[in-house]
Amino acid sequence: xxxxxxxxxxxxxxxxxxxxxxxxxxxxxxxxxxxxxxxxxxxxxxxxxxxxxxxxxxxxxxxxxxxxxxxxxxxxxxxxxxxxxxxxxxxxxxxxxxxxxxxxxxxxxxxxxxxxxxxxxxxxxxxxxxxxxxxxxxxxxxxxxxxxxxxxxxxxxxxxxx
Amino acid sequence: xxxxxxxxxxxxxxxxxxxxxxxxxxxxxxxxxxxxxxxxxxxxxxxxxxxxxxxxxxxxxxxxxxxxxxxxxxxxxxxxxxxxxxxxxxxxxxxxxxxxxxxxxxxxxxxxxxxxxxxxxxxxxxxxxxxxxxxxxxxxxxxxxxxxxxxxxxxxxxxxxx
Amino acid sequence: xxxxxxxxxxxxxxxxxxxxxxxxxxxxxxxxxxxxxxxxxxxxxxxxxxxxxxxxxxxxxxxxxxxxxxxxxxxxxxxxxxxx
Amino acid sequence: xxxxxxxxxxxxxxxxxxxxxxxxxxxxxxxxxxxxxxxxxxxxxxxxxxxxxxxxxxxxxxxxxxxxxxxxxxxxxxxxxxxx
Numbered sequence: 001x002x003x004x005x006x007x008x009x010x011x012x013x014x015x016x017x018x019x020x021x022x023x024x025x026x027x028x029x030x031x032x033x034x035x036x037x038x039x040x041x042x043x044x045x046x047x048x049x050x051x052x053x054x055x056x057x058x059x060x061x062x063x064x065x066x067x068x069x070x071x072x073x074x075x076x077x078x079x080x081x082x083x084x085x086x087x088x089x090x091x092x093x094x095x096x097x098x099x100x101x102x103x104x105x106x107x108x109x110x111x112x113x114x115x116x117x118x119x120x121x122x123x124x125x126x127x128x129x130x131x132x133x134x135x136x137x138x139x140x141x142x143x144x145x146x147x148x149x150x151x152x153x154x155x156x157x158x159x160x161x162x
Numbered sequence: 163x164x165x166x167x168x169x170x171x172x173x174x175x176x177x178x179x180x181x182x183x184x185x186x187x188x189x190x191x192x193x194x195x196x197x198x199x200x201x202x203x204x205x206x207x208x209x210x211x212x213x214x215x216x217x218x219x220x221x222x223x224x225x226x227x228x229x230x231x232x233x234x235x236x237x238x239x240x241x242x243x244x245x246x247x248x249x250x251x252x253x254x255x256x257x258x259x260x261x262x263x264x265x266x267x268x269x270x271x272x273x274x275x276x277x278x279x280x281x282x283x284x285x286x287x288x289x290x291x292x293x294x295x296x297x298x299x300x301x302x303x304x305x306x307x308x309x310x311x312x313x314x315x316x317x318x319x320x321x322x323x324x
Numbered sequence: 325x326x327x328x329x330x331x332x333x334x335x336x337x338x339x340x341x342x343x344x345x346x347x348x349x350x351x352x353x354x355x356x357x358x359x360x361x362x363x364x365x366x367x368x369x370x371x372x373x374x375x376x377x378x379x380x381x382x383x384x385x386x387x388x389x390x391x392x393x394x395x396x397x398x399x400x401x402x403x404x405x406x407x408x
Numbered sequence: 409x410x411x412x413x414x415x416x417x418x419x420x421x422x423x424x425x426x427x428x429x430x431x432x433x434x435x436x437x438x439x440x441x442x443x444x445x446x447x448x449x450x451x452x453x454x455x456x457x458x459x460x461x462x463x464x465x466x467x468x469x470x471x472x473x474x475x476x477x478x479x480x481x482x483x484x485x486x487x488x489x490x491x492x
Contacts, residue, residue: 013175016195024200024254031193032272033178034408038186039266054407057331057400060384085407092186097408104201106279106492107311110194114272117408125381125400126407127332139333142404149269196492216491217416219484222468247491259492268408279492287465287484288491289416301417304488 001073001081003065007088010098019080020102026079028106030113032099038092049092050131056087057125068119072101076108083116085124115153122150163235163243165227167218169250172260181242182264188241190268192275194261200254211254212293218249219287230281238270245278247286277315284312326395331402337371347395354380355389377403410479415486421455431479438464439473461487
């Protein structure tokens with residue numbers, strides 16, 4: 001179980017190789033990488049995105065990510081798990097976040113990976129501000145679909161996120 | 163859309179980087195890697211696995227993988243997809259298969275990735291023979307759980323696989 | 325004194341990312357804090373005009389309207405998160 | 409002549425991975441092929457003794473019992489797949 005919050009980009013291949021290296025009980029390794037798109041999401045009227053900046057809440061971010069990861073390890077039998085989340089300024093094509101889960105069996109790895117990214121989207125204190133070409137920064141609004149995705153995993157049924 | 167069937171190992175980081183390189187419409191990249199475990203699955207009584215060999219049906223393998231991938235691209239809006247499947251002899255810790263899907267949105271990438279590995283497990287003509295330490299080769303039996311996983315994706319409800 | 329933190333667009337309205345504030349005696353819960361803050365000035369009123377968009381964390385834990393706040397707490401106000 | 413392919417443990421029983429076979433006139437479907445093959449020898453009988461474990465592909469397409477087979481076809485017999 002590892003959580004890292006950092007400004008620098010990460011090397012996807014190196015992170016994944018390190019996660020499974022030397023553990024021959026691992027039968028499946030699932031991962032998800034979120035990347036900066038060059039198209040602003042709904043509300044930005046499709047303006048080309050020049051860059052985005054992620055603000056976060058140092059201290060609480062790490063705490064929440066560690067808790068989310070511990071919850072995934074409680075729900076699924078994982079051999080290894082990793083969350084790397086960046087903050088600061090990023091341009092289109094750059095990776096923002098990596099979640100990865102390794103397990104003896106593929107289903108556990110895949111489900112835990114989906115769980116982590118869904119929860120992180122609604123629980124981890126990050127806020128995006130987007131710079132359009134020539135325009136000024138615009139704070140991205142939260143999406144109901146993210147709340148719905150996270151609510152799927154609620155153990156006492158869908159409910160409003162805190 | 164790319165399918166490769168090969169004897170050689172693959173470099174996970176290089177494959178994933180190549181898949182998303184230069185396409186800034188990609189917001190999410192999901193991947194799954196299957197690895198050789200050192201523990202034989204149920205039926206092998208937990209004997210340590212020395213190696214396994216994957217036999218396949220050249221020609222039909224590529225055809226089935228291409229069809230599975232095309233189906234994923236029909237069901238989800240993907241920016242890129244990749245299946246790399248190895249054959250031949252592999253030792254514990256070695257990667258067997260990689261599936262990866264990139265999309266504007268994370269849900270499409272994650273679901274398509276899960277779909278690909280579930281279908282591939284029941285449709286792609288590969289057969290595993292396991293070598294235990296000191297023992298001789300044992301053909302791995304198909305698992306009902308794999309059929310059930312693939313049946314989830316059947317568009318006219320769960321049914322027996324062909 | 326409590327330490328108040330503001331993130332994302334809330335910070336633009338309050339004009340500060342962080343401040344030490346003496347909580348008045350009638351402010352003992354998150355809800356009471358949110359009701360009192362707008363009285364501190366037009367920027368605060370603007371930041372808090374839509375309470376549905378405000379999330380609160382007390383000592384780095386998500387808090388509900390009825391949860392207590394007190395001197396010594398680190399209290400963060402922010403909009404719904406948009407990371408990942 | 410049809411080309412028959414055997415994979416995995418079927419191959420161990422038949423003793424061959426691949427052979428050219430003249431299909432008798434009564435063999436026009438997958439089911440008829442599976443019914444006829446055991447008569448070719450004890451290895452074939454052994455390979456096909458549990459028909460539930462046999463999958464068939466005709467010209468590299470999964471085939472059902474009623475699907476036709478004919479001279480010129482590539483017909484593969486194998487157990488349920490276990491890749492991935």
